[in-house]
Structure formats: C-alpha cells, structure tokens
Amino acid sequence: MSKVIPQLIDGEWRVSADAEPIEIRDPATQEVIALAPSATAEEIELAVASAQRAFQTWREAPVPERARLMLRYQHLLKEHHDELGELLARDTGKTLADAKGDVWRGIEVVEHAANIASLLMGETLENVARDIDTASWVQPLGVCAGITPFNFPAMIPLWMFPLAIACGNSFILKPSEQDPLTPNRLAELFLEAGAPRNILQVLHGGREVVDALLVHPQIRALSFVGSVAVAQHVYRIGTQHLKRVQAFAGAKNHLVVLPDANKEQVLSNLIGASCGAAGQRCMAISAALFVGESRQWIPELAARMAELRPGHWQDASAAYGPLISPQARQRVQRLIAAGKAEGAECLLDGSDCSVADFPDGNWVGPTLFRGVTSQMSLYREEIFGPVLICLEVDTLADAIELINANPYGNGTSLFTRSGGAARHFQHAVEVGQVGINVPIPVPLPFFSFTGWRGSFYGDLHAYGKQAVRFYSETKTVTTRWFEDDASSDPNLTIHLK
Numbered sequence: 001m002s003k004v005i006p007q008l009i010d011g012e013w014r015v016s017a018d019a020e021p022i023e024i025r026d027p028a029t030q031e032v033i034a035l036a037p038s039a040t041a042e043e044i045e046l047a048v049a050s051a052q053r054a055f056q057t058w059r060e061a062p063v064p065e066r067a068r069l070m071l072r073y074q075h076l077l078k079e080h081h082d083e084l085g086e087l088l089a090r091d092t093g094k095t096l097a098d099a100k101g102d103v104w105r106g107i108e109v110v111e112h113a114a115n116i117a118s119l120l121m122g123e124t125l126e127n128v129a130r131d132i133d134t135a136s137w138v139q140p141l142g143v144c145a146g147i148t149p150f151n152f153p154a155m156i157p158l159w160m161f162p163l164a165i166a167c168g169n170s171f172i173l174k175p176s177e178q179d180p181l182t183p184n185r186l187a188e189l190f191l192e193a194g195a196p197r198n199i200l201q202v203l204h205g206g207r208e209v210v211d212a213l214l215v216h217p218q219i220r221a222l223s224f225v226g227s228v229a230v231a232q233h234v235y236r237i238g239t240q241h242l243k244r245v246q247a248f249a250g251a252k253n254h255l256v257v258l259p260d261a262n263k264e265q266v267l268s269n270l271i272g273a274s275c276g277a278a279g280q281r282c283m284a285i286s287a288a289l290f291v292g293e294s295r296q297w298i299p300e301l302a303a304r305m306a307e308l309r310p311g312h313w314q315d316a317s318a319a320y321g322p323l324i325s326p327q328a329r330q331r332v333q334r335l336i337a338a339g340k341a342e343g344a345e346c347l348l349d350g351s352d353c354s355v356a357d358f359p360d361g362n363w364v365g366p367t368l369f370r371g372v373t374s375q376m377s378l379y380r381e382e383i384f385g386p387v388l389i390c391l392e393v394d395t396l397a398d399a400i401e402l403i404n405a406n407p408y409g410n411g412t413s414l415f416t417r418s419g420g421a422a423r424h425f426q427h428a429v430e431v432g433q434v435g436i437n438v439p440i441p442v443p444l445p446f447f448s449f450t451g452w453r454g455s456f457y458g459d460l461h462a463y464g465k466q467a468v469r470f471y472s473e474t475k476t477v478t479t480r481w482f483e484d485d486a487s488s489d490p491n492l493t494i495h496l497k
C-alpha cells in the first residue's frame, strides 16, 4: 500500500476527500511511492478561513517571538538535514549531495527570516514641517499563498513561507503535485518548531487548486515559481483579482566564454552548470556562447561531457539523476530530435540512455550541440534537461546582443581574465543575475533573487529585503502634538513651505 499524503488544514493533518489521487512515482523506477489526493473546493475554503483566523492572532505576536520561531526552525532543519536530503532524493531522483544542497539553500532563507526585526524597521524623520514628525511602520498583509515547482521542493517553499510568516502573515502552500513529500515534511518540522498550528496550511493538487487560490478574495498576495505559460496565467488572473503577485518563470541562461579565460575552469564549470540536477534548474546554463578562438575548446568539452554518467541517488558516483517524469524525458527527446532535424550538429546524444538495474528510469544522457542558431527550437525553448547548446560569435558585443535579444533574463555568466570586459558585460547585459567567472550566480538570501524580463512577472522579488516589502504594507504616520492652550485657525490651503 502506498502512503497517502495528507494536507495540513486548520492545524490538522487530514487526507483529502478527493477520490482520484495523483500517483507520486520514483523517477528512477516508476514505482508508486505515494498517493496525493487533491484539495476539494470545501477543503480550500476551510484552509483559507483557518489562515484568516490565524492571521488575526499572529499579527499581534511580538517580532522577537516570530524571529525565535525561525531560529528554532532553522535548528530543527539542520538536525534533520540528512533525513530531508534522502527524502528529497527519493522524491525527485536528485543525487544525495544535490538534494542536500537543495535543503541547505532553503535553510539559509530561514536564517535570513530569523533576522526579521531589522528587516521590518520603518523610517522616521523629525520636523517634516514645524513640530511635525513622520514615521513609517511596516505591517503584515494577511493571508498569503505560494505555488511551487517540482525542481526545488525544499528551497523554493522555504523562499516563501518563513519570510511571509516572519512578517506576521499566515500562509497557504500549494507545492508541486509531482513531489509533495518534502514540502509536507518541512511543514511537520515547522509545527514541531512551535509554529502556531494554523499559521501554515498545505494543500495538494494541480491546476484546479491553483485557479481557486488565484481568485479567492481573502488571499492578499501570491508567490509563484514555475514555467512561463503558467507564470503568465498566474500573474494575469491574480492581478485581475487585485492581488499582489510575484511570478518567477522559465529561463535560457547563457555562459559567455572569452578566449582569455582559463580553459580548464570554463570546461568544468560549463559541464557542472548544464548537467547538474539533470539540467532541471531555472539557473542551469543551457547555452554556451564561445567568442572568437575559444570555439576551439568545443571538441574537448564534448570529450569531457561524454564521461558523465547519470544514476540512482544512492549511487555516490552518479553525476546526476533521472528527469522528474516520463513526460519530461519525452519532451527533452523531442527537442533533441528537432535540433538534429533543424540542422544543428549533435556532438553527444543522450536521448537513448539507460542505467544498469534501472531500466524504467527517466534517463537522459549528457547532450551537446554546436552550430545552433537563434532561430532553432533548441535555442528558443527552455529544454530543462542535461543538454548544452553551443553558439559561436566573433565578439563580446555580439554575445551581449544575442543575450539581450533573448526573451528570458534570469541568469548569465562571463568567463574571462579581463576586468574591463567583465565591467562592460555586467553593465550592458539585460539579465537580472550576472556571474563573473561564477556559472550559476544565485544570490544568497540577504540579497534578492532578481530574474528580469520573461523570467519574472511582478515588481518585488524573492527573499532579501524585496520579499519583506512584498509580504507587508507600509503605514506612514504623521504626528503633531499641540500645546494645551494653543489655538489655530482653519487651514484651507496647501502649505508652500
């Protein structure tokens, strides 16, 4: 019998009444490891009403009390780091080291949330007019919700609910229906850390649950991370229903190689950044732009990539795991076939990949193309697999022009020894997260995760100071105290000074 995944509603773990649960499968074997029934309309209502009640109490909790909850939670997550890593590896197929990295990146956000007091401080100014002072206070919004993707089932939920709750809100999490085991465990540990039982609700399911949250009048703010089409849908419908929405979407991240860069560093960073996590990272490098003579390194890149071997998460020598589902694998295989049909040169083809003892896994071997142009589907679509495409350009200016013409703007990187070239690149490139000799420049939580253009819809980004602004309101109070016997005439005009 497979484990049935409950939801967290009004402080209780309850199995949904839904009669057609989603099957959660091990991506290396297709074995059904759990069943996740989706939230019914009635359960969604219960969760939102409970979150609304929780907010009325929690908003009054002193800020240090909220910070201490995050300290305890951070401590518990660290104590359970190995267990969470194994659960996440089983659920997603990621290698154990990578799965533990996913958890660790989330723990760092909880650490950031533990510093909430300084992040919530407003501004004050004395004597904005004679005897008048102004102060701004930062207050919580209400019920917030988060919809997360399959590829980081620990890190991305932890981008959201700890900061929202530290700001004084209540939160409804709707994790990906493809790997809900880790988010449920994160919620269990949050309760164990002493969180008020109904401050976090966890609902399962897919599109229908998301659509109900998007239009629910009591939800004030929505955080979304996922694919482009769904991000656009969430942003459109959520804002149409007058909610605050931040929607993080897909990507096409370029790494530019200048001929003066260190070849060894370029090749190993390109391989790690394109094939790590089977390429299923929104900040994965999927396009390498070789400038000038650096194109001579492509054959050596192919030889080194060919040595990579995917495998099961318990195999410590595996470079990366399977894709999340057979559908994801078929999609990547389709794009590889399209690349060949459209005339790109396939130097390494991983579409027919097998792993001993795991004949049913969603395996794709390392794949490398050269001769790719910006018109090909390999370049236009996000592949989300261990596939790297190489484009060749003459100058750094050509590389920047190509990147800026791409609709996405999540991450990019330049490898060079030239400070001048790096300075020009970081200034001119229209991408939100830039690495100089750093292939995947994901900012730590005291900064914000700042995708641009087609990779993000909204204004305020994830974590850092921006998330605190996203999950709160600013109230500005202007104060004057009269002397007891002072009198004044009615004032009918705006003061000019």
Ligand code: NAD
Binding pocket: 147, 148, 149, 150, 151, 152, 174, 175, 176, 177, 205, 206, 207, 208, 210, 211, 225, 226, 227, 228, 230, 231, 233, 248, 249, 250, 251, 281, 282, 382, 384, 410, 451, 455
């Ligand atoms: P997805 O869009 O399929 O799913 C994301 C969430 O949306 C899930 O919770 C899912 O249940 C829900 N959903 C799916 N289809 C829906 C629909 N039609 N209507 C309403 N809700 C729907 O994304 P995924 O495959 O889980 O994740 C991979 C994608 O996420 C990639 O495109 C990747 O680039 C992107 N991603 C982006 C970032 C970022 O920070 N920009 C980070 C991680 C992942």
